Amino acid sequence: MLREWPPGYGGIERVAHELAEVWGGTVWSFDAQGRGWAEQDALPVTYKRRRLFCTPSIGRLVLPLPSRALWALLTSSHPLHGHLPSPGVLLLLVLARFVRPKRRITAHWHFFFEPRGSLRQRVFGFYQWLALRVVAQLSGVVTTSPLLRDELVRSGCHSNRLIVLPCCLSAEQENQGLAIQRLPPSSIVKDPMRVLFIGRLGSYKRLDWLMESLSQLITPWCLDVVGDGPSRAAFEAMASDLFSSSTLGEVQFFGQSSELDKNHRLRLADVLVLPSDSSNEAFGIVQLEAMASGLPALAFQLPRSGMGWVGELPDLPWSQNQKDLGMVLQRLADDPLLRCHLGAQARQRYVDVFSRKIWLDQLTQWTHA
Structure with missing residues (x-):
């Protein structure tokens, strides 16, 4: 190589x-x-x-x-x-x-x-x-x-x-994700929806779009931001401006985290959002981490990018456009049962399409073709 x-x-x-x-x-x-x-x-x-x-x-x-x-x-x-x-x-x-x-x-x-x-x-x-x-x-x-x-x-x-x-997870990452036991709907029905963002804070990741969409919600939520980068201070200031007096939402910045801490955030979350706006983000590995962990992964459908394709779920049809992100987040915030169902569906899509066994079989066939 x-x-x-x-x-x-x-x-x-x-x-x-x-x-x-x-x-x-x-x-x-x-x-x-x-x-x-x-x-x-x-x-x-x-x-x-x-x-x-x-x-x-x-x-x-x-x-x-x-x-x-x-x-x-x-x-x-x-x-x-x-x-x-x-x-x-x-x-x-x-x-x-x-x-x-x-x-x-x-x-x-x-x-x-x-x-x-x-x-x-x-x-x-x-x-x-x-x-x-x-x-x-x-x-x-x-x-x-x-x-x-x-x-x-x-x-x-x-x-x-x-x-x-498709991109793949390491054997260790896959095993850790699939081992996570999601809480039953009855245990989370009264909790605010926990949204997770993982990525570099800068460039085309568009955490600002995610926070703007969350500001439209009328149901309690919280956002965990894992990652660091040149725009962190600007994003923290934006979060303070949007939500300092809010009784519905809260944003927490955790910076660059260890794999152990990241897995902890995946275990606590209800949905992951990857709001990138550029074809430079053609396939988010973090989507696979979320799906293996039993989380739906929301991303936009962009020209020359497979990001939206990765997390598509049959029971969550939506435009995958930025203007509709607030709407789909509101739907998920209102329906814990749907969140749990979509999480199970996301994990099954991971197993059927992106699992390491399938990746290794495809790689072996191509290598020896």
Whole structure:
């Protein structure tokens, strides 16, 4: 596998880590963010790793320098799987294809950028345009949902070279989630609905949209916010402005939490909301954690994102639009029986579609195809 450094808690990093754990080969990596020397791995690493020497980074762009390690990577006959998005990984996939045209070279496509007006966004847009043309020529492409598969086909990839492999939880995470025993409806009927948000406080996560929707409710609720980031102070100020005099709602910020604390919050919650507004969030791993724990996971249906697809439940039809989030939260706040029913339905969807056994079967079939 070829990827950026290091294994972290983000969805892309966790998926790459799980693939490396299962495949057991060498992971070639380079430090595009300048963090590999100073930070410990967030996840335990047992597989072999080799670091590639590269130029200093310009933003996220680094270029590999000539070295024995680079030559070994390019001339190897072993299959090579590149984890995108990464300009450096994309370049090395092209070089590896040039050096050994018959080698099995594949890529993992996690999300589509949304190019806008800024120079940085235009650069991302050019990278994406180039990446789509490169991956269309590779031996195969893995993506995370049927929606992204369809977008890749529309962008020029051959459907017979595409496979949908949803993101997965580690065996430990899955076991912890499935072991959680939800309280019966009779035990929670008088309690306020407990909403959970887990994510980085900044960028496209849109915790502000969630708080605005909760401010519309006429039934008691509480919101637990797990995570940290550059917008935390602004979100805390917003919560104070909206709810300091409220008798119905309360917001608590817990910051960056340990896995043990996060599991505790999942155990207490009634519903998880992932209110991201960008295709950069194409598949939220936290949705799987919630569903395995027996929680419905609400997310928006966005172009070029499978986020809404992940948590779809047959007995909770809604537009999956931001304007209707308050309405669906009010419905859940009013009906503890429905919340419990949807939680059981979410867990069953996890078992049927996203469980580790199914993920391993799909990965094995594709690897040996």
